[in-house]
Amino acid sequence: MAETSVENSITPDHKGNVVSRFVWTYVFATDHKVIGLQFLFSSLIWFFVGGFLALAVRWQLAWPWSDMPIFGHMLFAESGGQMSPGFYNMLFTMHATIMIFFVIIPILAGAFGNYLIPLMVGAEDMAFPRLNMLSYWFMWPAFACIILSFFMPEYGASAGWTSYPPLSVFQGDAQSLWLLAMVFVGVSSMMGSINYLTTIIQMRAPGMTMFRMPMTVWGMFITAIMQAFALPVLTAALLMQLSDRLLMTGFFLPENIAVNNGVATSGGGQVLLWQHLFWFYSHPAVYIMILPAMGMVSDIISCFSRKPLFGYRPMVYSITAIAGLGFIVWGHHMFISGMNHTLAMSFMVSTMLIALPSGIKVFNWIGTLWGGKLQLTTPMLFCVGFVAMFVIGGLSGIVMSAPPVDIVIHDTYYIVAHLHYVLFASSVLGVLGAIYFWFPKMFGRMMNERLGKIHFFLTFVFLNGTFFPMHFLSRMPRRVADPYIYEGLKDLLPLNQFMTICAIGMGLTQLIFVANFFGSMFFGAKAGRNPWNANTLEWTTVSPPPHGNFDVQPVVRRGPYEYSHPETDSDFFPQTKTS
Amino acid sequence: MNSKANPSNETDATNGGLDGGSHGHIELKYQPAVPVPKGKLAVWLFLSTEIMFFTALIGTYIVLRFGAPEGSWPTPGDVRVLEWLGAVNTFVLICSSVTIVFGMEAAKQNKAGKAKSWLFGTFVLGCVFLGIKAYEYNSKFEHGIHPGTPRSLLYDRADLNYLSAVKSNLDAEILSLEKEKTALVSESVVPHDHDVLDTLVLIRAGLVQWTQRTVGEAENPMMRELALESLAHQINPRTSNPRVEAYLASENADVKNQIAELMGQQETVEQDVREMQERIDVLSEQLKAEQDDARKPDIESELSAATEASKTAATKATELVDLLTPLENRVSAYEQFNGLHEGLNEHFHLKLPMVIPSGNTWANTYFLMTGFHALHVLGGLVAFMVLLMLRLDRSRAGLMENVGLYWHFVDIVWIFLFPLLYLF
């Protein structure tokens, strides 16, 4: 219940009237749980904004140039509700930007990282609570920039979320706002990652050795390392593009490029340089968007299989390997960019190597499930769904890692299918599972199981209905407002309409989640300290945890996955329990 | 397994640190993995991210610098870089690194006053560094070496783009000066800078329009190139370019020959005009004096023929003047401007577009790297100011060490930037 966490997290010296209490609790919150929830709520709001943009994209692809319900007439009254091709560009650009930078990364690293790391390692708070507060504050200038960019003449940045120059340099002002927003998000993530690393390295409870940490913490730890190393490069690149736009430098512009308004730029720069710097961050970002989910899924699967996680150390090593390899594969996004071919070959090999640790992880999840006393609760369903969907997304990824294949399917819906299987069908399912799993800890009440299962099954069916057919569209170019102007693509219209109907269904299904979420927050069954009979430290304290997290000093005596341990009668063995 | 249950290193347990520790709840014990305070660990992590940030900037420099066409990167002289000033700045930063180290040592020994004076020394040295940097920036801005909007003054090659840029730049300047002049005249103030205007007009006539004509009429592409190159050379000579200088000299000789030839023609024509005039005078006298009506038409026809011839000669004379003016302009431009070793821009404090191959890329990377480095120096100075307000005894030695770590990192960045930007 929200009230309880409010009560618990204000410090004694800030008891005043309602307004100042609100301000001190939510604006100047330094408690990691409040900040985690702030990240959670803002990400969920943006999740729906991004979802709307996706539905608008789907609408255009299913019924091109027709009047979109509600919004069509609001925005494009003079053209009879037809969106413009530029508006379509804005839609897919902002959809990707919001989903990646405002939803998945903040919800994984910001919300769950903040909420779970101190609880799981047995710390009273983050290492630097005020830095933590700043890292959430820095999200707001980014939000402001993006909201403002929607009111620009071009309705928002529209150079694609990859923002390739020279196109992006000659876009309108919304692009500058986009760049600024990304800088702010980057600074926020960087402060967060330094905080997480310090907390995990220095503030583990006695007995919590590195190899007794839950996989969630490992996922967050490796993610934080990746962010710390990759983000500064993106920040530098963003600032350079910003200066290309505002100060007329030419880092990413070729010699004497002439554009339609006649400005010949002062050049000598390289367009490829942007792609290198951008993907040096944004490929690791792909793993930043999935490793924490993998960690949480590992915990949840082990808990509901009532079995130790199969191969804990290989899981840790494979996460580390994915992260390490993730830094040397970025070139596979650039196979057709005109880069050095020999370099492309080396990127192909390293990309294919990533299949190994990913395969180990999938194998270990299945090994964990095998022979377990499965409890098919909602979080478990989402996590099993995650594993299944990750296999599909991962396999299509291996297919396209070979340049000869990629040259054919680059920038087609096959790629779109792949990335949505990894980002939506894997990461978002993992996130939803984690919300169902840790909701009792966050709010002290259980979420409704029946609604949760309906939510899962409908989401699962609709997401496959939306994204699986995209695998067959490897001849349909992405980022084209009306592909059906090409004679050879006309036959794809019915399939696209089917996908759009599924997408709308998927969007409506999420309303069940919203209802369940807010309903359970106030009317859910009370949850005790440990409703799932799980082992990790956060379940030893009250739900929701008070300020300072623990009422007794946690002392860790074993690893996090001692389920069905022969030495105890109960089927779980909390990390702090003396035997 | 239970052996690790009792933490042996309870002394290493740290509380909230900067954030004032726990309030109202039990104080938890931890087992840190590394034997350093949280703050120092975080600073080291932050420095790791900073390494990546500057790696990206230096990587950009390497890509643009070494990907530039062979031999096209500007020399320090081209872009007004003084190597020794960079060396001085390196020395200043090294000194500041030493002073902050001594400051931290003093703080560790609880000598707060000494620590503060060392820190103040560091602060002053940081300011000196920024001052020298500002001087360097200013000397580049003064010469128009900076990225600009909509386009900077630096051009990669002397081509038609460049020519039209010079022309429009010059026209705009002349227009504004003329306006200013008329405004001054209307206020009956004696304009004092009309000599600048004259210079600009001469540049337009004798250099730019001439080059434009040469480029338009030359059939040999090498000649076009030479003409454009010579224009760029006269505006902003990079190094001594014997090829262009020889071209200019030989062209000047040729132009002078043409002038001499035209002058000869002009003399002849003027002679003709004078003769015709005399003849017309004589004939009109005759016409007046003549009583015999029968002879009048003959004289009249002779007169009209003479008038016609005179007119033709006069036309030819004006034509010759038209031909001569640009040539004379060219010669006077050559005589006035060719001796200037520093070029027109420098000598007359003009800001005409310049040709510095890869000059823009140089300016972009230079200002990018030194700019972000200077911002980091500025950040360090702010931290110093905060520290200077505190009492720097033993309890603050950790804080001083953290700030010192950052400052040393800034020094290391400069250690790499100095050779890359000044000496390569």
Place this chain on the structure above:
Amino acid sequence: MNETDAINRDATGNSNTKVFLFVFLMLCALTGISFWVANSYLMENRVVGWSAMMLVSVAKALLVILFFMHLWWERAWKYVLTIPALFMGVLLVLLLVPDVGYRYLTYSKDRRENAPKPVVSDTIDVNPANYEIR
């Protein structure tokens, strides 16, 4: 900050002062060396000159990191923090290099027409008298 225990551990008293002064002199000398390299015969082969200057810079950076930043006296954690950062930095630059070479060696027609034009070498003999003037 009340976390001075760890800091005092590496304070060994006055002997450090001599070390710091020695490092300072070394840094000044090395700066002088790189300045000398830039203006010496080593720059005749620029790759040699560049390598020499970069080596000097690496030496200077090492001196600063080891002594001014106290890593010389720190325990093993120093490797965990510094080596990955160094590795990532070098990796990024190394993987950018192949494209530099690619761009350096291959020109499209358009790029050849617009790329910065190198300084004309003084040794090329072009006699203007051989060209028609206007």
